[in-house]
Amino acid sequence: MENTRIHAEAAESEARISEAEKEQAAYALAELVRSPSDPDTLIMPGADVEAIRPVFELGWAMGVRHGHTGPALAGVPVDRGTVARAFVLLLSERPAARTAPDLPDAGPVVWQRVRYHGSLRSRHGLYWTGAIHQYALESGAAELRYDLCEIRDDRLETVVSRVRRQSLTPLPEYRAGV
Incomplete structure (x- = not known):
């Protein structure tokens, strides 16, 4: 007992x-x-x-x-x-950095806060990385692209998709999920 x-x-x-x-x-x-x-x-x-x-x-x-x-x-x-x-x-x-050693800087991870400064000037600002996609290039190398999201009404909404790494500045802020 x-x-x-x-x-x-x-x-x-x-x-x-x-x-x-x-x-x-x-x-x-x-x-x-x-x-x-x-x-x-x-x-x-x-x-x-x-x-x-x-x-x-x-x-x-x-x-x-x-x-x-x-x-x-x-x-x-x-x-x-x-x-x-x-x-x-x-x-x-940065688990992506360990799974893609051929990429010099694998970039942010899912649920990391980033600053977008790419070609869509009207969308410049802070977002959450919602998804990471890996694409094969003709050269045989791989390229990562990112979907950037906002959280609206407790829902995840993709605002910008297929963003190149050079258009992002990762920030030291992470979210556990929605």
């Missing part, structure tokens, strides 16, 4: 990821990315490890709190701010 709890009470009680959980997650992540043949070598680039760290910590804390990795804050959900922060940090690491 000591593990019995009322679901409504657990849902109302939230807590940030503790330092102990972060330390446990860091140790577990280090073990996962270590090469089995050489413990001093990582099997993935350090930048990629840092990019996934917030989401790994989130998953670790959620596992701990649900009793899957050992007791800590068992049954206490992670607060929404921590969840949102993990995904914003992950988006801000």
